[in-house]
Amino acid sequence: MDISDVLTRLRDFTDERDWAQFHTPRNLVLALVGEVGELAELVQWRTDDEVRALARTAEGREALSDELADVFTYLVSVADAVGIDLDEAVHAKITKNAAKYPPELSRGSNAKYTELGTRDAQPS
Amino acid sequence: MDISDVLTRLRDFTDERDWAQFHTPRNLVLALVGEVGELAELVQWRTDDEVRALARTAEGREALSDELADVFTYLVSVADAVGIDLDEAVHAKITKNAAKYPPELSRGSNAKYTELGTRDAQPS
Amino acid sequence: MDISDVLTRLRDFTDERDWAQFHTPRNLVLALVGEVGELAELVQWRTDDEVRALARTAEGREALSDELADVFTYLVSVADAVGIDLDEAVHAKITKNAAKYPPELSRGSNAKYTELGTRDAQPS
Amino acid sequence: MDISDVLTRLRDFTDERDWAQFHTPRNLVLALVGEVGELAELVQWRTDDEVRALARTAEGREALSDELADVFTYLVSVADAVGIDLDEAVHAKITKNAAKYPPELSRGSNAKYTELGTRDAQPS
Numbered sequence: 001m002d003i004s005d006v007l008t009r010l011r012d013f014t015d016e017r018d019w020a021q022f023h024t025p026r027n028l029v030l031a032l033v034g035e036v037g038e039l040a041e042l043v044q045w046r047t048d049d050e051v052r053a054l055a056r057t058a059e060g061r062e063a064l065s066d067e068l069a070d071v072f073t074y075l076v077s078v079a080d081a082v083g084i085d086l087d088e089a090v091h092a093k094i095t096k097n098a099a100k101y102p103p104e105l106s107r108g109s110n111a112k113y114t115e116l117g118t119r120d121a122q123p124s
Numbered sequence: 125m126d127i128s129d130v131l132t133r134l135r136d137f138t139d140e141r142d143w144a145q146f147h148t149p150r151n152l153v154l155a156l157v158g159e160v161g162e163l164a165e166l167v168q169w170r171t172d173d174e175v176r177a178l179a180r181t182a183e184g185r186e187a188l189s190d191e192l193a194d195v196f197t198y199l200v201s202v203a204d205a206v207g208i209d210l211d212e213a214v215h216a217k218i219t220k221n222a223a224k225y226p227p228e229l230s231r232g233s234n235a236k237y238t239e240l241g242t243r244d245a246q247p248s
Numbered sequence: 249m250d251i252s253d254v255l256t257r258l259r260d261f262t263d264e265r266d267w268a269q270f271h272t273p274r275n276l277v278l279a280l281v282g283e284v285g286e287l288a289e290l291v292q293w294r295t296d297d298e299v300r301a302l303a304r305t306a307e308g309r310e311a312l313s314d315e316l317a318d319v320f321t322y323l324v325s326v327a328d329a330v331g332i333d334l335d336e337a338v339h340a341k342i343t344k345n346a347a348k349y350p351p352e353l354s355r356g357s358n359a360k361y362t363e364l365g366t367r368d369a370q371p372s
Numbered sequence: 373m374d375i376s377d378v379l380t381r382l383r384d385f386t387d388e389r390d391w392a393q394f395h396t397p398r399n400l401v402l403a404l405v406g407e408v409g410e411l412a413e414l415v416q417w418r419t420d421d422e423v424r425a426l427a428r429t430a431e432g433r434e435a436l437s438d439e440l441a442d443v444f445t446y447l448v449s450v451a452d453a454v455g456i457d458l459d460e461a462v463h464a465k466i467t468k469n470a471a472k473y474p475p476e477l478s479r480g481s482n483a484k485y486t487e488l489g490t491r492d493a494q495p496s
Binding site: 250251254257258261264265266267269270272273274277280281284287288291294295296299300302303304309312313314316317318319320321323326327329330331332334336337338339340341342344345346349351354355356357358 | 374375378381382385388389390391393394396397398401404405408411412415418419420423424426427428433436437438440441442443444445447450451453454455456458460461462463464465466468469470473475478479480481482
């Protein structure tokens with residue numbers, strides 16, 4: 001998938017419904033929060049194994065797919081509303097994270113980068 | 125950008141640090157929530173115009189890009205952890221939404237699809 | 249603790265800093281989201297037992313207390329911004345939930361109230 | 373309202389349904405996220421004035437009250453699950469914030485405390 005294809009579909013969808021008026025940066029961040037909440041509801045009372053099992057049922061798979069897709073589309077829309085190229089942002093951030101978390105220091109550790117390599121590193 | 129390229133980079137990144145042990149579905153959903161919280165912090169005390177202005181400064185643009193990218197990478201990782209093809213999920217959901225929100229009924233309205241076309245539609 | 253005492257302290261705090269101008273309903277909801285994100289960050293890479301252990305260390309206890317308090321104060325502020333008595337709302341909602349989830353039907357089940365007592369109840 | 377009264381009602385509610393098994397710290401944080409998402413949905417497409425107007429209708433007031441109450445009850449439950457006295461945490465945090473944000477430096481400013489009194493303070 002090319003994100004720009006998704007963006008084109010989303011913009012057409014929005015234009016056909018005259019919804020651009022609602023798609024301000026803050027409205028879209030709040031809508032993103034709503035969708036993340038729905039994703040959280042699908043996993044809140046389940047163990048990790050139960051979540052994985054849910055993803056193997058037809059109904060559960062559709063529910064999870066729908067919520068992941070909703071988060072994705074609002075995320076793409078937030079980026080679009082502030083004029084940021086999400087593709088570029090993602091690749092730049094992975095490169096930045098690789099520098100923040102050197103493999104030799106962070107291997108098997110859940111410590112935050114500010115605490116890597118310190119003796120009393122607190123997981124965070 | 126192809127999502128599968130991002131996923132390949134993320135998997136390599138995770139493997140090099142032996143972090144797969146932390147990347148369970150629920151851990152990743154919680155990490156996604158943390159990143160959405162950081163995105164919300166960037167817009168919480170600003171108007172929409174101030175958010176757009178922020179995105180035009182070098183520092184603000186980088187801050188917004190970083191948070192959007194973090195949300196994206198955890199979202200891709202959640203989908204991967206439950207074995208869902210995010211690309212497929214997104215296109216299927218846009219098609220589903222197009223059926224739920226017929227242009228002629230939803231034009232210019234922020235009503236939820238369950239209330240479209242009713243006289244007393246409550247925005248939601 | 250009386251919520252009205254907290255509210256009085258928060259209003260004084262806000263007035264002394266001339267911050268009421270920022271405390272609109274949507275700004276406060278976004279600030280609440282930011283704080284919930286910080287709470288999520290404290291538990292994202294930990295098991296439940298590790299979270300409980302964290303709460304028994306001085307530093308971890310303070311971190312958790314601070315985030316819980318931040319969520320609480322923004323929640324009280326949102327309620328204040330829309331003129332809702334949180335005390336009254338909470339007691340009314342517990343009473344409502346008691347009717348939605350009759351003990352005999354919901355005992356030991358994580359099913360949503362709309363699915364209680366049906367043979368194929370899906371946890372949700 | 374005394375938080376300990378709410379906590380007593382919540383514990384009784386939970387015990388009568390044998391739900392304590394689900395009330396682990398992380399499950400409750402995820403449930404809190406779900407409720408914050410529902411609150412966000414009520415304000416996502418509305419201006420601040422429209423949110424205030426919503427709170428003056430019977431139906432909207434009930435919807436907002438219910439979501440605020442749900443966030444509150446899960447927050448109280450998270451605190452209980454990690455053995456933290458929310459009342460104490462809240463008062464300690466307000467005192468701490470008062471020191472971080474001296475009125476004379478922070479008046480009318482949305483700058484983060486780390487940037488107070490610096491010439492180039494960035495709102496955050």
